[in-house]
Amino acid sequence: MQALDTAPEVSFSPLLHSYTLEEFWSLPDPDDRSHYELIGGCLFMVPPPDPPHGSIDSRLNKSLVQYLLAHQKDGEVHHPREPIYTDRFAGTYLEPDMMYVSQELLERMGRKRTSADIVFEYLSASNAIYDRTTKAHTYLALGVRELWLVDHSTMTVEVRYATERKAKPAWETWRYSKGDSAESRVLAGWQVSVDELFAGLV
Numbered sequence: 293m294q295a296l297d298t299a300p301e302v303s304f305s306p307l308l309h310s311y312t313l314e315e316f317w318s319l320p321d322p323d324d325r326s327h328y329e330l331i332g333g334c335l336f337m338v339p340p341p342d343p344p345h346g347s348i349d350s351r352l353n354k355s356l357v358q359y360l361l362a363h364q365k366d367g368e369v370h371h372p373r374e375p376i377y378t379d380r381f382a383g384t385y386l387e388p389d390m391m392y393v394s395q396e397l398l399e400r401m402g403r404k405r406t407s408a409d410i411v412f413e414y415l416s417a418s419n420a421i422y423d424r425t426t427k428a429h430t431y432l433a434l435g436v437r438e439l440w441l442v443d444h445s446t447m448t449v450e451v452r453y454a455t456e457r458k459a460k461p462a463w464e465t466w467r468y469s470k471g472d473s474a475e476s477r478v479l480a481g482w483q484v485s486v487d488e489l490f491a492g493l494v
Contacts, residue, residue, distance in 0.1 A: 333382030366395035
């Protein structure tokens with residue numbers, strides 16, 4: 293029998309430690325290709341992506357960039373490890389799988405990327421609950437206008453549009469499945485065929 297050192301190098305309970313952004317940035321990287329995210333000072337471990345994460349990202353990125361070029365839309369498309377971060381709410385740092393930031397929002401934010409117009413998350417068994425709840429609600433609090441949750445296991449794309457209910461931010465959710473085309477409201481006219489997105493991947 294062997295005694296293990298149980299003293300944690302990092303704390304995942306805000307009851308033990310609530311991280312500032314500076315403390316978060318100084319943490320050592322995990323050893324297994326996972327990464328940390330921070331929400332309101334509370335640390336979360338995010339596992340590495342599983343296939344077909346890369347293929348979905350490639351197809352969505354291609355479709356989005358083609359639309360932006362065809363419609364002469366300014367702005368930027370980012371992938372990890374590009375974050376959304378803020379020292380509000382005791383420190384928050386998230387890495388979307390992909391995000392679109394309009395030129396208007398870029399100019400309004402300045403050098404710190406505190407939000408995005410559209411965020412994309414590709415779900416897997418290990419992160420689906422976190423992405424649908426904790427992370428999705430945090431994006432809403434940060435002013436993200438549209439969230440795409442792409443689930444290859446069910447071959448669905450869930451698009452959430454920011455709205456307001458009882459004077460509080462809320463998501464209006466639409467689910468697109470086989471035979472549908474997922475639609476953006478932020479980028480009017482941009483549609484993604486669900487069948488084409490998942491073709492050959494499941």
